[in-house]
Amino acid sequence: MISKLYIENIAVIERAEIDFHKGFNVLTGETGAGKSILIDSIHAVLGQRTSRELIRTGADRAFVSATFEGISTATAEVLSTLGVEPSQEDGGCLLLQREIRADGRGSVRINDRPATLSLLRSVGRELIHIHGQHENQALLSTERHMKYLDSMGGYADKLAAYAALYREYSDTLREWKQSRVDDAEKERRMDMLRYQIEELESASVTVGETESLKQRRERIVNAERVEQALGAVSAMIGGGEDFDGAQSMMERCCEELLSLSSLLPAAANLCERLRNLGYELEDVAAETMALREDSEFSPYELDEIETRLETLAKIRRKYGDEQEALDYLARARQELDTMERSDERLEELAQQARSLHHDTARAAAEITSLRRAAADRFCEAVGRELTFLDMPRVTLAVDIQPCELGPNGADTVEFLISANPGEPPKPLGKIASGGELSRIMLAIKTVLADIDDIDTMIFDEVDTGISGRAAHKVGVKLREVSRSRQIICITHLAQLAAQADTHLLIQKNVEGGRTFTSVRPLDFAERREELARINGGDVITDTMRRTAEELLNNAGFYDTSP
Numbered sequence: 001m002i003s004k005l006y007i008e009n010i011a012v013i014e015r016a017e018i019d020f021h022k023g024f025n026v027l028t029g030e031t032g033a034g035k036s037i038l039i040d041s042i043h044a045v046l047g048q049r050t051s052r053e054l055i056r057t058g059a060d061r062a063f064v065s066a067t068f069e070g071i072s073t074a075t076a077e078v079l080s081t082l083g084v085e086p087s088q089e090d091g092g093c094l095l096l097q098r099e100i101r102a103d104g105r106g107s108v109r110i111n112d113r114p115a116t117l118s119l120l121r122s123v124g125r126e127l128i129h130i131h132g133q134h135e136n137q138a139l140l141s142t143e144r145h146m147k148y149l150d151s152m153g154g155y156a157d158k159l160a161a162y163a164a165l166y167r168e169y170s171d172t173l174r175e176w177k178q179s180r181v182d183d184a185e186k187e188r189r190m191d192m193l194r195y196q197i198e199e200l201e202s203a204s205v206t207v208g209e210t211e212s213l214k215q216r217r218e219r220i221v222n223a224e225r226v227e228q229a230l231g232a233v234s235a236m237i238g239g240g241e242d243f244d245g246a247q248s249m250m251e252r253c254c255e256e257l258l259s260l261s262s263l264l265p266a267a268a269n270l271c272e273r274l275r276n277l278g279y280e281l282e283d284v285a286a287e288t289m290a291l292r293e294d295s296e297f298s299p300y301e302l303d304e305i306e307t308r309l310e311t312l313a314k315i316r317r318k319y320g321d322e323q324e325a326l327d328y329l330a331r332a333r334q335e336l337d338t339m340e341r342s343d344e345r346l347e348e349l350a351q352q353a354r355s356l357h358h359d360t361a362r363a364a365a366e367i368t369s370l371r372r373a374a375a376d377r378f379c380e381a382v383g384r385e386l387t388f389l390d391m392p393r394v395t396l397a398v399d400i401q402p403c404e405l406g407p408n409g410a411d412t413v414e415f416l417i418s419a420n421p422g423e424p425p426k427p428l429g430k431i432a433s434g435g436e437l438s439r440i441m442l443a444i445k446t447v448l449a450d451i452d453d454i455d456t457m458i459f460d461e462v463d464t465g466i467s468g469r470a471a472h473k474v475g476v477k478l479r480e481v482s483r484s485r486q487i488i489c490i491t492h493l494a495q496l497a498a499q500a501d502t503h504l505l506i507q508k509n510v511e512g513g514r515t516f517t518s519v520r521p522l523d524f525a526e527r528r529e530e531l532a533r534i535n536g537g538d539v540i541t542d543t544m545r546r547t548a549e550e551l552l553n554n555a556g557f558y559d560t561s562p
Contacts (some may be wrong), residue, residue: 001067001456001486002067003070004067005020005064006065006066007037010040012037012517013517020488023488026496028530029508031504032491039196041450042128043130047119047121055100059102063211066099070515071086075126075454082119097112097122128455129454131441131460142414145413146412152381152525159409165359166406179342197332199324200325205312205326209322231292234285239523254275254278264318280374354519357405370412371411375398382396382440386439389442390439391440396415409444416428438463438474442477445481455485458486459488471495472495495551505520518543524560528545528559529546535548
């Protein structure tokens, strides 16, 4: 449930901190005091779309936070799937925060961690349901009727199994339709694939070939310079007719050192070192000779390289680099193979689609049967609630008609009502008034109360179009529902407000030429005064106070002040 709502710079509310409690919470106040602003603030902190116009005049930012505690196990499991965990340090509390800025930017935090607006919206849907005139009008939408009925049915597992089966059938049917391409178009595509495959296969592309060929071309282009350099190295090492090379000179050096070995023993060591260098020099000479031989090339090789590079460049322009060309070749082969076998695959898909359609239709028929059974229970339960809410002559019927297979089965579902005995049921929008819609919605929510896992329900303008006995009955029903979840209600009716466990007053004051709104809880005496004001207006008499006190006493609340 929501335990605390903090609002800063929202419309006429500069700063307000509101404590909500378990059970039935009601908010009252004069018209224009800011009751709708509270709803707007809650919408904002639940991640709903909002406007910069909500920011208080003169402020550059607005801020709303909501603290939730006593999160139910079912709600906690849903939050966990969204990656949100209640804070264990605060006894399992959940803190939602949203900042709205005048420059269009804003921020969202969940348990003091940055979050996205979409995540906040997903979390908010699991915590609070707000029912106002918009929600009541949604009751006129037949799309919502199936949702309400299925919630009552208790066959969620069957719906999930059907939905999975329908998705498989739809995917198979879609693939079958896509496979039925025009024969001429199919042949053109196959001819194109064959040409591309032949072109790539004949090119025999290998990864890294272009770079290797460019390096070889560079060697050939610079062959003369390479040959001159390697020849000079060979001559300097091995010598020539007119001069000694490095090898000959090292041998003479070694002979001279050996001649001194009897006089200088160290000379023998130097000679040994020279011999080792000589061996290394021989290896260098051999490798230099090998390089010279490797540098030889055919006079036609350069032309062949240039031709090959042109082929690879053409492939690169059409298909990308070597790896991309090879990847395309693999895909083209696979596509061609699939198309060549498409007739076989087409028949396979057709058989699969027929089989899945049969299974899906059978599952849909089972859902229809379950819906019809649920409709009887639903109408009976809602009827009892409508009788309690002073609508005994109104009966609800559920019209279930067959339709094409869809994600939710093979049915259309529409709620119909009969306002008087003997009258045929008709669509809600043609008969129900605003007040009747409010009570019908309350009746439905009461029936679904034990099924719905939402911890907090907010009712705004649930009292539209009702008064007197009906208002009292609505208040009693809201109080009854509040025994299993938190109820917050904004009302203009004393009969309804008197049933609340906690009564909050919204007041608007003008100070220093500016408007401020405050929210505070009322004790018994203050509640009596507020109920008298609601019933009587600005001039409150003792009779009005006694009437207000009687309303509170009848609801089980008494003045305990000394």
